[in-house]
Amino acid sequence: MRISARADYAVRASLELAARTNCGDEPVKAEPVKAEAISAAQDIPHKFLEGILSDLRRGGIVVSRRGGNGGYLLARPAAEITVADVVRAVEGPIVSVRGERPNALTYSGPAEPLLPLWVALRANVRKILEGVTLADIAHDRLPAPVRELAEDPAAWRNP
Template sequence: MRISAKADYAVRAALELAVAGEDTSVKAEAIAAAQGIPHKFLEGILGDLRRGGLVASQRGGKGGYRLARPADAISIAEVIRVVDGPLVSVRGVRPPELSYCGPAESLLPLWIAVRANVRKILGEVTLAEVAAAKLPGDVLGLAEDPEAWTNP
């Protein structure tokens, strides 16, 4: 299960907008420099975020991008879905569209449970929380367990 560069970049860009505040425009170039993201590639991502309704944009001299909603009203999951489609997929299709037979029949509920557990984290945490380094207690609990950092 891998998280794409696009998703990673999108979240980081959104976080830059979150710290700037909902009514301050930030130029794509500034975000690219701050987070080390290829400028043109980032422009495409910001376009996705705009079409997804998460970001508003303004052209011209004092233009740039800003969040379309308060940072505490946008979850990480929303950002990822807008740029990457479904949060979790198996062989490219989302779990409910799969069909298994024989001893594999219980695989479907298993993937559903995985997805639910991913949603629990990414759907709950907002841009504001990450930007302020104030993750919710339960998430922090998971992340602080030393075993969560071990390799395999």
């Protein structure tokens, strides 16, 4: 599985908004954050970020306000937005094979067991990304199963 720059930037931009706006479980009155500020804080190319923010807006992750005091805010509390929500808003399905969802594929012969393998992969990736919210990351409180996976030294090595 490969996490694209677009997905990485989208999550980082969303976290920047979470940290600056409604990072808790309740929405708060917050000032919108300008794209330039997000770009500078996270070292994301501004033009690239504008497209990402547009996708996040269409995906219901952020809202935008126009004007001198305009900018971007999370559309709902950070505790209600998962990493999967953000990735789907900019990339579409979490796991695909040749651009298709695994359940749309068919295999025959010795390749037939590939289908449940791809479905299992998708289920595990979704389980992690749907189980972590922006608030979890912004407050450095990753769920225990995620921390345990990350603490395994083998997880940090490339075979």
